[in-house]
Amino acid sequence: MDLELTDEQHALVETTRSFVERELYPHEEEVERCDEVAPELAAEVRKKAVAAGMYAANMPEDVGGPGLDAVGMTLVERELGRASYALHSLVARPSNILLACVGEQRERYLLPTVRGERHDCLAMSEPGAGSDIRSMATTAVRDGGDYVVNGTKHFISHADMADFVILFAATGAEQTTAGPKKRITALLVDLDSPGLTVRRGSACVSHRGYHQCELSFVDCRVPVGQRLGEEGRGFDLMGEWLGASRLSVAATSVGRSRRVLDLATEWAAQRTQFGQSIGRFQGVGFALADMATEVEAADLLTLRAASRLDHGTMSDQDAAMAKLFASEALGRITDRAVQIFGGMGLMAELPIERFWRDARVERIWDGTSEIQRHIIARSLLRPLGS
Template identity: 35%
Template sequence: MTFSGFDLPDELQMLSDVIADFVRDEIVTAESALDPAVRDLPADVLAGLQAKAKELGFWCLDAPREFGGGGLSAFEMAVIWEQATKHRFSFPHPGAGVFGFSPPVVMYRGSPQQIEEYVRPTIDEGWLSFTAISEPSGGSDPARSIRTTARRSGDTYILNGRKMWATNADHGRYGVVYARTDSAAGRSGISAFVVDAGTPGMSTTSVPVLRNHWTTELTLEDCEIPAANLIGEEGQGFALVQEWLVRGRLAYAAQAVGVATESVRLAIEWAQQRETFGELLAARQGVQFPIADSLVEIEAARLLTWRAAWAHDQGRDARTEASVAKLYGTEMGFRVVDRAIQILGGMGVSKDMPLEHWFRDLRVARIVEGASEIHRYLIAREALGGAALGQRAAAPAVDGVVPRATPA
C-alpha cells in the first residue's frame, strides 16, 4: 500500500515492479528452501541468482556507468533499494549481493590503474571487498580516533595498527584501509589505501555480532603495500568520499522503508486471519492502532528519503536531509518490525519468518553508517551553527537596541 501521491516515471516504475517480482519469485523462493539456521545465501545459490540478475540487467545499478555499473540516480536507487530489501538476508547488501557488489565508493576516485585492477573486476565479476575505518578507539569520530599509521618508505607504504568491525575483511579480495599519514593534522591527515587480501602483515579475526555478519578485527603489522595503492593524494581520504555520503545514508533509509513495508504487510495478513477470544485480531483497536501508526511512519520515512535523494540529484548539498532520512528511517524501521513481531506473537520471533532477522539487522542499522546520535548531532549542528560547538556568537542587536552582556 502506498499513498505517496506521486507517479514515478514509467521506466522507473517498471524497473521497480520487475525488481519486486524478481525478489519475490527468485530470492524469497531460494531463501524459503534453506534451513532457517543458515546465516546467508550459500555460494552456489548466490551465484545462480547473480547470473539471472545479470542477464536481466539488474547489476550494480548504483555504480557509475563509466565503470560498468547501472549509473542510476540517488532517487532511482532509493526506489530500487526499497524493493530489493523485501527478503530475509537483505542487510547489509540489498539483495544479499544478488544484484552485485559495488566497490568501496572511494575507489571511484582511484587512479586509472586502480580502476582497471579493482573497480572493473569488482563490478564485472562480483568481487567482495571491505572498508576499514573504525578502530578499537572508536568509529563515530574517525578523524580523531584513527591511530593506524601509514609511513612512506621509498616506493611503498608501511601500515601499522588495528581496525575493528570491518565487514567481510576475512572474505573480501581487497579492502580500503584508512590510515594516518600526518599525525599533526586531524581529518586532513587521513589517507585511503587499497590493500589486497593476504598481504603479509595483515591478519583478521572474526568478531561475531548480534546480526548474522562477518565483522572482523584487522591487524596490520609492518604491512607493506605499493605506494601506487594510495587512493588520490595523501590526506584526501575523507574528502574523496564526500560526494557519496548522501547515497550511503539513503541506502540505509530506503532499505529500512522496504523492510518496514514488508513487515506491516505480514502483520496485516496475520491480523486478518488470526482469531483470539472469538474475534479476529484485526477487529481489535489494540492491533489496528500500531498498524495505522506504522503505515503513517513508513510514508513519512519514504517521503524524507525521496526528498533528500531528489535534492541531491538536483546538485544541492543534501547531507543534512540525508541524515534526517537515515535517522528517521532506521529508527522507524526498528519500531515497525518490533510492532509486527508483537502482532504475530510467537510466530513473530520464529526463524520461519523474516521478522526476527530484520529486527537484528535494523538494530545494527541504528549504529552503522553514522549512529543515530551522530545524525542528531549533525542535524543540530546545522540548525544551531557554531553554538552547537559551544562557540558564543555576539548577541544580535534588536531594533537598534544594543543588547546587554550575554547572560552567563
Template identity: 50%
Template sequence: MDFGLSFEQQALVDSLEEFCKRELYPHESLVEELRYVPAEIKQEIRRKSRDAGFEGMNLPEEWGGAGLDKQTKMEAERVLGKPSSPLSQCMNRGVTGILFKCKGEQIEEYLLPAIRGERKDAFALTEPGAGSDARGIVTKAERNGNGWVINGVKQFISAADIADFIILIAVSGVDDTPKGPRKRFTAFLLDKSLPGLRVEPMKSIVTRGYNPTMVYLDNVRVPDSKILGEEGQGFNTANEWLYDGRVALSAHCVGRAERIFDMTKEWAGSRKAFGKTIGEFQGVGFKVANMAVDIKLGDLMVKEAAWKMDNGLMDRTAASMVNYYCSEMVFRVADNAVQIFGGMGLMEDFPIQRFWRDARIERIWEGTSEIHQDLIAKDILRPYRQ
C-alpha cells in the first residue's frame, strides 16, 4: 500500500494549494461578514479556476474530466478543505455523484448544464423529524395520473438558496416485506421555479456563506420524467456515492486541521510569556504534540480509505470510521488552537474562532458522530448475534 504521490499528483496538489492561498483566502473575511459570496467574486474565482485547469477536475474522463483516481481526488479535497467552504464551492470541480443517474432528456436538462457550471444542484434528504434517521422521512410523493404530487418539508439543505434545481428524496409508497411494511423512497429532480416549491434561509453560526435552508413543498407536481434513477430506488441511488462523500468530508477535515495547525505552530513558537515562548511550556507543547498526532492519523485514514475505494474494498464500517475520526479530530485541533491563542482565539479579527465554529458542524452532517459509532459497533458485533 504505497501512499506516496507521483510527480503529477504532487504538482496538482501544490498548484491547487497556491491557487487557494492566492484567490480564495483573501475573500474569507468579507464572505464571513456578508454571509454570501458576491457575484463578481464568484465569477472571478470560476474564471480563474477554469484558466488554471481545475474546471471539472473531479469528473470521469467520459464526461470531459481528468478521471482522477480516488487517491488523487482526496488529496485535492484535502487542500480544498482549507479555505472557506462557500469560496471553494465557487470552483466548478464536478457534479454531485448521484447526477450520473440522469438518463434521456435529463442529461441535457440537468447533468450537462451542471457539468458546465451553468446549473447548480442541492441535495434534499434531511427533514425536521428525520436527521440521522434518514428512513424516518415523511415527505410524500403520491401518484397522480402520469405524474406525482409532492408534499413535505426539508431542513438543513445546504446551498438550496443558490441552486437552480433540487435532488429530493421522497416516500413514493409502502411495500409489504417479511419484516412488515417498508417505505419506498424515490429521488426526484425538481426545478426551483416549480409552483409550490419554496426555499427559505436558516441563519446559522457556521459555514457562513454556505448556508442551510428550509425547502417547503406544497402540492408540487412533476411528471415521471423527473424521477432520477428508478422509482423506489432512491436510497440505493444515493448510497452509491455516500462513501465518496464521507471520505471527501474526512479529507476536508484533515486539510482544515492542517491550516489551523500551521497558524498555531507559528503562534506557539513566537508568542512570549514569562520570558520564553509559550510553546516551551508543557501545557502548550503537549497540545501541539497531540494536534500533530491527530492530524497524522487522520491523513493516514483518508489515504487508506481512498486506496480502498480505488480497489473496490470500501465498506460501511470503514467509511464511518474515517468520517467519525476525522470530524472529531478537526474539532479537537480547533479547540486546542483556541486554547493556545487564548483570548485572541475568540476575536473576530483572527480566523481561529471561525475555524472553531465551522469545525463543530463536521461532527453532525454526513451522519452524527453517535450514528457512526453505532454503525461501527453494529457491524463489528453482528457475527456474535444469536
C-alpha cells in the first residue's frame, strides 16, 4: 500500500486548507457567539465553494459534480474538519443516496442539489428509535397514488436550512429468520409539504450554528413518484450511505485533531513556567507525543478505509474502525489540549473549549461508538460461526 500522497492529492489538500483558512476561519467566532450562520454568509460561502469547484465534491462528473474518489473526498473533508462544523457543512456533501434518483427525481432533487440550488437533510432517528433503526414508528401507508406519512423524527441535522428531506419510514413488515422486521422505504419529501412541520430542536452543546430539528408528519401525502428506490429497500440505501458518512466523521475528526494538536504544540512552546517552556516538562511533552501518534493512526485508518472503498473492497468493519478510533481519539486529544492550556483552555476567549465541546457528538452521531464496536466484533466472530 502506497502511503504517500500524489502531487495532485497534495494540491487538493493545500487548496482546501487555503479555502478553509481564508473563507471559514474568520467567521467562527461570530457563529459561535450567535449560534447562527447568517443567510447571506451561508450564500456567500456556498457561492465561493461552487466557484472553487469544491461544492458537492463527492458527486460524480456525470451529474455535474467534481467526481472525487473516496481518498480525495477524505482528504477534502479532513481539511474542512479543521473549521467550525456549521461553516464547513456549507461546502456541501449531498447525501450519496440521491444517486438513486431516477427520471424526474434527477431534475427535481439530484441535479439542483449538486448545483447548490437545493439542499437536502436526512431523517432516520426518532425519539424511540436511534441505533435500532428497524424499530422506527414513522409509517408510510399506500393510499392510491400517494403514501400517507405519520410519525416524528428528531435529531435531524440542518433541517432548518434544507429544502427537502430524505425520509425513511416503515411500509409494512417482512418475516425473517430472526422474526418479523419492518420494511423500510425511502421517500423524497419537500419541506413545504402539507402535514409536515419542522421545529428547531433543543440547544446542543456541540457545533453551535449547526442545528438539529424535529420533523412531525401528520397525514402528510407524498406521491409514489417521490419514492427513492424500491419499496421496502430503504434499508439497503441506508447501508450504502452509512459507510460514506462514517468515513466523513472519521476524516473531519482527524482534521480537527490536527488543528487542536497544532494549537496545543504552539502554546506548549510559547508558554513558560519555572524559566522554561512548558513543552519541555515531561508531563506536557509526553501528552503532545501521544496526541501526535493518535492523529497519525486515525489518519491512516481513515485513508485505508477510503482506499478500499475506491477499490470496492471496503467492509463495514473498515468504516467502523475508522469512525470509532478517529472520533474517540479526537475526544482524548481535545481533553489533553484543555489540560495543556490549563485554565485558559476553558475560557471562551480561546477556541480550545469549543473543540472540546464539539468533539463529544462525534462518538454519538452516525452510529455510536458502541454500535461501531458491535460491527467490528460481529465481523470477527461471524467467520467462526458465532
